[in-house]
Amino acid sequence: MKTAPDSKPRAGKPMLRRPSASDGRRLLIKDFSMDDLCAFLEQRGHEPYRGRQVWEWLHGKCAASFDEMRNLPRALREDLSALFAVDALAVDRVLDSQDGSRKFLLRAADGETIQSVLMPDGRRLTLCVSSQAGCAMGCAFCLTGAGGLRRKLETAEIVDQAVLAAREPGALERISNLVFMGMGEPLANFDSVGAALRMLTHEKGLAFAPRRITVSTAGLANRIRRAAREWPPVNLAVSLNAPDDALRDRLMPVNRKFPIEELLGACRHYARATGRQVTIEYVLLDGVNHAPRHARTLAKRLDGMPCKVNLIPFNPFEGASFKRPSDGSVLAFQEELKRNGIEAFVRNSRGRDIGAACGQLGGTPHGR
Ligand code: SF4
Known part of the structure; x- marks a missing residue:
């Protein structure tokens, strides 16, 4: 089993599972804790608070697509769509x-x-x-x-x-x-x-x-x-x-x-x-x-x-x-x-x- 981002003790920066061609499949965005998603998006050049917004859309509002996330900039939605499927x-x-x-x-x-x-x-x-x-x-x-x-x-x-x-x-x-x-x-x-x-x-x-x-x-x-x-x-x-x-x-x-x-x-x-x-x-x-x-x-x-x-x-x-x-x-x-x-x-x-x-x-x- 692959390890979820928040399943191991961490010191300092969160350990993130990165996109990888050898993964054989897309990353699962709902594997990320809110903190890990903020850190992940920050590393990709987005404002860290965007991670909280995305996480809430996914887990609280149960969004079925990234396009529904209207308060996110288009560039972020496109980045998310390229990296992740909304649902596992x-x-x-x-x-x-x-x-x-x-x-x-x-x-x-x-x-x-x-x-x-x-x-x-x-x-x-x-x-x-x-x-x-x-x-x-x-x-x-x-x-x-x-x-x-x-x-x-x-x-x-x-x-x-x-x-x-x-x-x-x-x-x-x-x-x-x-x-x-x-x-x-x-x-x-x-x-x-x-x-x-x-x-x-x-x-x-x-x-x-x-x-x-x-x-x-x-x-x-x-x-x-x-x-x-x-x-x-x-x-x-x-x-x-x-x-x-x-x-x-x-x-x-x-x-x-x-x-x-x-x-x-x-x-x-x-x-x-x-x-x-x-x-x-x-x-x-x-x-x-x-x-x-x-x-x-x-x-x-x-x-x-x-x-x-x-x-x-x-x-x-x-x-x-x-x-x-x-x-x-x-x-x-x-x-x-x-x-x-x-x-x-x-x-x-x-x-x-x-x-x-x-x-x-x-x-x-x-x-x-
Ligand atoms: S699903 Fe539950 S009841 Fe069935 S074999 Fe596994 S532990 Fe036993």
């Missing part, structure tokens, strides 16, 4: 669900394809974004994981999922929440996701409050601790799915590296450092992980931790080796958790008819 992603197709969800099939400059989903829910409009094309984590119940990792996304490609969705009519003001629950493991793309979070929460960008953003991880405990130090204080969700290591080892290979106690220790640390309650996600797999004893063990493990549990009945996909449990057993599991003092909610996935529900992304629309 193009919308290939849009699929609409009966429940109002909208899935975007997006294509990067190298032809790589990813997906994001816009989900209305009452007054909330949540955008679910991807952090990688595919995923290396290999969770047994996930379609994205079945295809492996193709590559990590650049910062601009993460930011652009929000910018492109915000260009939908009326969406700029309406998108209320952002969740990193699409394709990929966000903490395995730490620098690019961190840079994207700083841009998405920037007051001149889309200006999401950190409490409106949730990053979901399969459980990279060391990176959770690092995120507590280095990222804006966003919400953390952890995909747990089993109350003991033997079962979790089978469902999620990452558990062999970061077993449950180590993972929950990192979650407690994150909650203390950020003041945020951690969300524990638990995909219910028929006959596998939702017996009353699983609920009681889970409750014991979470005892004293500021958290809530989201229960997600499995969303079957073609070739899946698990089934969705009955509604009755989902409710019974929820009740058992509540009886043992744990706040638990059943989360019904959106967009199941368009392959946009949890664990379904990365399906067949592009023939992958």
Whole structure:
């Protein structure tokens, strides 16, 4: 992966990724932080404050072309057009669900394809974004994981999922929440996701409050601790799915590296450092992980931790080796958790008819 301009510690002048014929593609302008863009344009002979204007057009007003940037001199707009494409992603197709969800099939400059989903829910409009094309984590119940990792996304490609969705009519003001629950493991793309979070929460960008953003991880405990130090204080969700290591080892290979106690220790640390309650996600797999004893063990493990549990009945996909449990057993599991003092909610996935529900992304629309 190429390094984004603001992903390394710097001293003095910012390190800039320069245009290069060997790049094989144009630079991604949304990889630049505001400061880096100011410095970059200054080095090209433009007034440094122009960088702030351009950055605001791109990230705050979601401009679709440099020509829209009417307060910029023509020479600057021409310079920008020669160097950059405005967007890192193009919308290939849009699929609409009966429940109002909208899935975007997006294509990067190298032809790589990813997906994001816009989900209305009452007054909330949540955008679910991807952090990688595919995923290396290999969770047994996930379609994205079945295809492996193709590559990590650049910062601009993460930011652009929000910018492109915000260009939908009326969406700029309406998108209320952002969740990193699409394709990929966000903490395995730490620098690019961190840079994207700083841009998405920037007051001149889309200006999401950190409490409106949730990053979901399969459980990279060391990176959770690092995120507590280095990222804006966003919400953390952890995909747990089993109350003991033997079962979790089978469902999620990452558990062999970061077993449950180590993972929950990192979650407690994150909650203390950020003041945020951690969300524990638990995909219910028929006959596998939702017996009353699983609920009681889970409750014991979470005892004293500021958290809530989201229960997600499995969303079957073609070739899946698990089934969705009955509604009755989902409710019974929820009740058992509540009886043992744990706040638990059943989360019904959106967009199941368009392959946009949890664990379904990365399906067949592009023939992958
Ligand atoms: S559940 Fe998340 S971390 Fe696991 S394979 Fe799927 S995308 Fe990757």
